[in-house]
Amino acid sequence: MPHTALYSEHIAAGGRMVDFSGWQMPVQYSGILAEHKAVREAVGVFDISHMGEFRVRGAGAGAWLDSLLTNRVANLSSGEAQYSSMLNDEGGVLDDLIVYRLREEEFLLVVNASRIAKDASWLYAHHIEGVSLCDCSSDFAAIAIQGPKSPEVFQKLFSLPMPSERNRIVELGSTCRLALTTGYTGEDGFEWLMPHNEAAAAWHAAIDAGALPCGLGARDTLRLEMCYPLNGSDLSQDRTPLEAGLGFFVDLTKPSFPGKDVLVAQKTNGIPSRLTAVRVTADKAPPVRPHYPVWANGQKISETTSGALSPSLGYGIAMAYLPPELSEPGQPVEIEVRGRKFAAVVQKKPFYQKKP
Amino acid sequence: MNVPENLRYTESHEWILVEGDTGTVGITEHAQAELTDIVFAEPPAIGKVFAAGDVAAVVESVKAASDIYTPVGGEIVARNEAIEKDPALLNTDPFGTGWIFKIRIANPSELDSLKDAAAYRAQIS
Numbered sequence: 001m002p003h004t005a006l007y008s009e010h011i012a013a014g015g016r017m018v019d020f021s022g023w024q025m026p027v028q029y030s031g032i033l034a035e036h037k038a039v040r041e042a043v044g045v046f047d048i049s050h051m052g053e054f055r056v057r058g059a060g061a062g063a064w065l066d067s068l069l070t071n072r073v074a075n076l077s078s079g080e081a082q083y084s085s086m087l088n089d090e091g092g093v094l095d096d097l098i099v100y101r102l103r104e105e106e107f108l109l110v111v112n113a114s115r116i117a118k119d120a121s122w123l124y125a126h127h128i129e130g131v132s133l134c135d136c137s138s139d140f141a142a143i144a145i146q147g148p149k150s151p152e153v154f155q156k157l158f159s160l161p162m163p164s165e166r167n168r169i170v171e172l173g174s175t176c177r178l179a180l181t182t183g184y185t186g187e188d189g190f191e192w193l194m195p196h197n198e199a200a201a202a203w204h205a206a207i208d209a210g211a212l213p214c215g216l217g218a219r220d221t222l223r224l225e226m227c228y229p230l231n232g233s234d235l236s237q238d239r240t241p242l243e244a245g246l247g248f249f250v251d252l253t254k255p256s257f258p259g260k261d262v263l264v265a266q267k268t269n270g271i272p273s274r275l276t277a278v279r280v281t282a283d284k285a286p287p288v289r290p291h292y293p294v295w296a297n298g299q300k301i302s303e304t305t306s307g308a309l310s311p312s313l314g315y316g317i318a319m320a321y322l323p324p325e326l327s328e329p330g331q332p333v334e335i336e337v338r339g340r341k342f343a344a345v346v347q348k349k350p351f352y353q354k355k356p
Numbered sequence: 357m358n359v360p361e362n363l364r365y366t367e368s369h370e371w372i373l374v375e376g377d378t379g380t381v382g383i384t385e386h387a388q389a390e391l392t393d394i395v396f397a398e399p400p401a402i403g404k405v406f407a408a409g410d411v412a413a414v415v416e417s418v419k420a421a422s423d424i425y426t427p428v429g430g431e432i433v434a435r436n437e438a439i440e441k442d443p444a445l446l447n448t449d450p451f452g453t454g455w456i457f458k459i460r461i462a463n464p465s466e467l468d469s470l471k472d473a474a475a476y477r478a479q480i481s
Contacts, residue, residue: 032418033393
């Protein structure tokens with residue numbers, strides 16, 4: 001099974017390794033609760049080298065991406081990034097990704113690990129003259145440094161102030177070494193892309209600067225508290241980004257992109273379901289997990305796509321696609337756990353509000 | 357890894373402390389380390405009757421739910437409410453304040469099929 005350039009570091013740090021989309025990745029080191037808390041209150045470091053990177057270059061690169069992705073690339077200045085998604089012709093989400101504009105005519109796409117080969121095929125299938133596309137996933141290692149103390153780590157690592165705005169790119173000498181103020185935790189932080197052979201040194205430098213090694217377990221509870229969707233769980237090829245609550249990252253004024261017609265129709269006629277945040281209100285309820293049945297008015301209406309006992313909040317949190325009429329905050333529902341139903345309520349996203 | 361000599365063990369990592377006709381049941385230090393941070397525990401209701409090997413309780417970590425099997429059959433005579441309020445006791449004191457339930461042992465001969473400390477230590481080593 002493939003592993004990242006940081007495999008030895010994970011083992012040395014006591015990482016408990018699991019299979020994640022075909023990669024050997026650490027689910028935890030010291031413990032998910034301690035790692036989660038470190039990111040909310042101090043700073044943690046995650047290996048995200050398994051994620052995929054594509055370079056897109058050429059005079060027509062921006063227009064080409066605008067013809068394929070949901071968000072408007074033309075809105076990006078050089079040095080900025082945006083969240084976007086790629087859809088099938090039915091409007092279903094193939095993948096969610098971040099588009100970084102490095103130069104006027106040069107972009108970096110960062111995609112989910114499980115989708116690298118499929119995204120590459122999809123992009124090549126839509127390829128046009130004048131645009132160069134390269135899957136450079138195996139060239140890059142990457143770590144994410146996240147938490148309120150990330151700016152201190154950034155300063156120590158690069159002797160530069162961390163940009164205070166999100167979605168900014170800092171080039172560290174070349175476009176092979178990038179610090180990006182993006183993340184998947186809801187905290188301040190940055191993602192640091194670098195050539196493979198520099199990963200171990202970067203990892204240790206981040207730890208020496210105060211970051212606690214954090215695994216996929218904490219990454220999942222942190223992102224769920226923010227209602228950030230996970231592809232393959234909360235996003236699927238059967239649901240549109242409008243159903244997933246990602247309308248902000250869809251520009252329907254663009255001339256065309258795959259799936260646009262379906263989205264326009266949904267905009268006019270309404271969406272069949274909405275990815276909804278649900279919190280457990282019952283006392284002593286077990287943790288909620290994915291694929292637990294959701295009930296309302298005595299009927300099973302859906303199942304959870306993600307779920308956890310929120311480490312920050314102490315109660316069960318979940319997301320589920322609910323019929324729009326049952327997705328308003330305050331709507332009582334029930335979540336079934338091992339044959340018993342527990343009271344829950346629809347609430348506004350996100351579950352967790354970042355400390356000021 | 358601590359494996360107290362005075363307990364009997366199951367293959368599925370429960371321990372039982374026998375005092376008279378009553379057994380106190382919990383999970384081993386090895387089990388709690390494998391499960392990692394335990395965030396939920398549901399001990400059985402008093403008066404429930406189980407056969408040996410039945411699922412008698414559930415504990416859940418952040419990532420997974422795990423069934424707890426009773427090492428012997430009998431009636432539940434006590435449940436540890438402290439672990440409902442503070443499930444982390446199962447991590448911090450699995451052989452002590454992290455016990456899960458007490459059972460009136462219906463058939464003491466069932467204890468013979470359980471492992472002693474040496475056999476359990478061999479299993480997890």
